[in-house]
Amino acid sequence: MSEAIAFYVLSGLVLASAWSVVRNENLFHAGLSLILCFVGVAGIYVNLDAPFLGAMQVLIYAGAIAVLLLFGFMLTHDLMNAKQERNQHAAGIFAAVLMALVLIGTIAGAQWYGSSGQPVKFGVESLARRYMQQDLVSFEVVALLLLASLMGAVVIARKEEGSRD
Amino acid sequence: MIGLPHYLILSALLFSLGLYGVLTRRNAIGVLMAVELMFNSVNINLMAFSHYMMDTAGLAFCIFVITVAAAEVTVGVALVLSVYRNRNLIDLDQVAELKG
Amino acid sequence: MPEWVQFSAGKHFQDLIAHLSGRSVPEILVMPIMLAVILGFICGSSLILIWAERKVAARIQNRVGPMMTGPRKLAEFSMWTGGLLQTAADAIKLLVKELIIPSKTDPVPFIAAPVLIVTVCVTAFVVIPFGPALSVSDLNIGVVHVVSISSLTVLSIVMAGWSSNSKYSLLGGLRSAAQMLSYEIPLIFALLGPILLAGGLSMQKMVLAQREYGCWFFLPSLLGFLIYYVASIAEVNRPPFDIPEAESELVAGYVSEYSGMMFAMFFLAEFANMFLVCSVAATVFLGGWLVPFMAVPEQMTPGYIALGTLVFFAKTSFLVFIMMWIRWTFPRVRPDHLMNLGWKYLFPLSLLNLLICAGVAVLKDVYKLNGWGVSLASLGALVFVLLLLQVVRVPRPTAFLEKV
Numbered sequence: 001m002s003e004a005i006a007f008y009v010l011s012g013l014v015l016a017s018a019w020s021v022v023r024n025e026n027l028f029h030a031g032l033s034l035i036l037c038f039v040g041v042a043g044i045y046v047n048l049d050a051p052f053l054g055a056m057q058v059l060i061y062a063g064a065i066a067v068l069l070l071f072g073f074m075l076t077h078d079l080m081n082a083k084q085e086r087n088q089h090a091a092g093i094f095a096a097v098l099m100a101l102v103l104i105g106t107i108a109g110a111q112w113y114g115s116s117g118q119p120v121k122f123g124v125e126s127l128a129r130r131y132m133q134q135d136l137v138s139f140e141v142v143a144l145l146l147l148a149s150l151m152g153a154v155v156i157a158r159k160e161e162g163s164r165d
Numbered sequence: 166m167i168g169l170p171h172y173l174i175l176s177a178l179l180f181s182l183g184l185y186g187v188l189t190r191r192n193a194i195g196v197l198m199a200v201e202l203m204f205n206s207v208n209i210n211l212m213a214f215s216h217y218m219m220d221t222a223g224l225a226f227c228i229f230v231i232t233v234a235a236a237e238v239t240v241g242v243a244l245v246l247s248v249y250r251n252r253n254l255i256d257l258d259q260v261a262e263l264k265g
Numbered sequence: 266m267p268e269w270v271q272f273s274a275g276k277h278f279q280d281l282i283a284h285l286s287g288r289s290v291p292e293i294l295v296m297p298i299m300l301a302v303i304l305g306f307i308c309g310s311s312l313i314l315i316w317a318e319r320k321v322a323a324r325i326q327n328r329v330g331p332m333m334t335g336p337r338k339l340a341e342f343s344m345w346t347g348g349l350l351q352t353a354a355d356a357i358k359l360l361v362k363e364l365i366i367p368s369k370t371d372p373v374p375f376i377a378a379p380v381l382i383v384t385v386c387v388t389a390f391v392v393i394p395f396g397p398a399l400s401v402s403d404l405n406i407g408v409v410h411v412v413s414i415s416s417l418t419v420l421s422i423v424m425a426g427w428s429s430n431s432k433y434s435l436l437g438g439l440r441s442a443a444q445m446l447s448y449e450i451p452l453i454f455a456l457l458g459p460i461l462l463a464g465g466l467s468m469q470k471m472v473l474a475q476r477e478y479g480c481w482f483f484l485p486s487l488l489g490f491l492i493y494y495v496a497s498i499a500e501v502n503r504p505p506f507d508i509p510e511a512e513s514e515l516v517a518g519y520v521s522e523y524s525g526m527m528f529a530m531f532f533l534a535e536f537a538n539m540f541l542v543c544s545v546a547a548t549v550f551l552g553g554w555l556v557p558f559m560a561v562p563e564q565m566t567p568g569y570i571a572l573g574t575l576v577f578f579a580k581t582s583f584l585v586f587i588m589m590w591i592r593w594t595f596p597r598v599r600p601d602h603l604m605n606l607g608w609k610y611l612f613p614l615s616l617l618n619l620l621i622c623a624g625v626a627v628l629k630d631v632y633k634l635n636g637w638g639v640s641l642a643s644l645g646a647l648v649f650v651l652l653l654l655q656v657v658r659v660p661r662p663t664a665f666l667e668k669v
Binding site for chain 1: 178
């Protein structure tokens with residue numbers, strides 16, 4: 001029962017803030033809604049018995065990625081001139097509605113197995129064991145990817161020698 | 166009773182909203198934000214399957230997706246800053262040299 | 266292992282009410298009441314901390330500090346008992362001042378920012394074990410909870426900086442975002458060492474693991490403790506890392522446009538955050554509520570709870586005092602030096618700390634070393650690596666940037 005209430009409240013929060021992310025004229029407000037959406041999704045994870053993933057979501061998405069996006073926004077805009085225009089409005093609505101209809105139709109029409117059993121709660125230990133045994137190679141590849149993106153970002157964003165300012 | 170389909174429908178709606186944002190935003194940062202919405206919807210999907218099918222695979226993939234998203238945003242924001250610094254543009258429609 | 270230390274304060278509260286009035290408190294009310302208690306605790310402790318900060322500053326600068334507000338008889342006794350009610354008076358002054366919202370601001374984020382920073386602080390305090398069986402809720406992911414929730418503080422600062430529509434606020438907010446994002450990384454990596462030694466993330470489990478090792482984790486992970494402490498000073502924007510609100514350059518940084526109550530909330534959160542990082546350091550590295558030279562009883566005893574709480578606050582206050590001491594001793598760091606320190610020194614050293622802790626944990630499992638053996642091994646490894654770095658000339662990790 002409490003799970004259902006939490007689910008509906010959090011879904012409402014996530015969808016409303018996501019709507020604001022894509023529709024808000026003021027891009028700074030859209031960024032703040034994005035953070036609200038991330039926190040809502042973290043709540044969904046906690047509802048799914050994955051508190052560690054929820055904490056990671058808050059730490060990485062809300063605390064780092066969103067702040068980085070806001071940072072990029074602040075560096076590329078004049079103060080308080082945050083109004084945005086948009087294009088391809090009809091095509092966007094058409095594609096999104098089509099996508100939603102196809103997905104929801106598929107989900108509603110499919111027969112789901114495995115959803116009747118008692119869900120289990122994963123600890124951090126099972127995750128760690130998985131990363132250190134089955135998924136070790138992918139784990140290392142992701143680590144390499146992070147290193148590459150770190151260096152790539154530094155090289156791309158740094159100022160050229162003798163450029164202005 | 167909340168089951169797997171509820172979470173899947175939430176994720177489908179979130180994905181569609183993200184798609185709408187990607188298609189209609191002109192600002193590069195706005196597009197990146199909408200892409201993050203789509204990443205999140207995929208994560209909800211993975212975690213719901215992981216929870217209801219009693220397998221840690223979804224959880225492990227979620228963390229991979231979060232990591233890749235972090236890498237993507239770092240490089241994305243760096244690219245936006247670099248384009249902005251060199252050409253004073255933030256509008257994606259005007260950065261179209263690679264168009265065929 | 267004494268299981269009773271993991272009872273939550275909420276359960277104590279329910280038992281107490283049941284004992285006193287014979288009525289049970291519904292489960293849904295416990296958490297809000299506990300959060301209200303934390304909020305009250307934060308306000309009270311901040312009042313004391315602000316008074317203490319002014320007294321420590323005064324002592325270091327050979328002054329007496331605030332003396333006039335408070336009982337006169339006590340003030341005549343010594344400088345440390347004068348002006349006891351000074352911060353209470355200041356707080357009342359701030360509360361009754363007019364709330365000014367400048368007309369060109371972006372009102373929603375402007376008002377939400379101080380609310381968010383206090384909320385984040387209260388939520389982070391939920392897992393702190395103030396004593397045995399005295400954390401509001403001993404979550405399984407305790408340490409990660411504190412770190413992830415307090416990473417939202419930077420958001421509030423960015424919101425305040427942007428929505429104030431003033432260049433001082435904006436520059437303060439940008440500097441602060443950069444600083445906090447950079448220092449979060451060494452902070453988390455420094456905490457990973459003790460997590461590895463304890464083999465769990467819950468705060469009470471960290472304390473119990475230190476009891477099991479027989480030594481506090483600041484010995485096997487000395488480097489981690491120092492890195493955590495330095496990074497947390499930067500994380501709470503205190504001098505010498507107070508670049509976001511450097512008075513002489515940026516008026517007051519992101520709080521420039523705030524007044525009255527909203528300013529008071531930022532001020533409150535600053536001191537509460539200082540207390541938070543120090544209490545995490547005391548729990549993770551200094552044994553939390555473990556009383557030195559005294560075994561933890563197998564059954565719950567009120568005496569041990571009281572003593573443990575006292576010890577916890579003593580350890581935390583000691584760390585807070587050192588932060589104040591540092592504030593009035595060192596000059597402000599330059600922004601580029603700050604970034605250099607974070608990325609080129611603290612971050613690689615925190616990786617080294619993680620490596621040493623991993624090795625030490627293996628040593629403990631394989632050779633059944635006790636806590637002191639583990640500490641000696643880890644300190645030896647640390648000294649060895651640092652000497653090696655002196656002998657072998659390591660190319661600077663960022664050298665490739667100068668050639669590109």
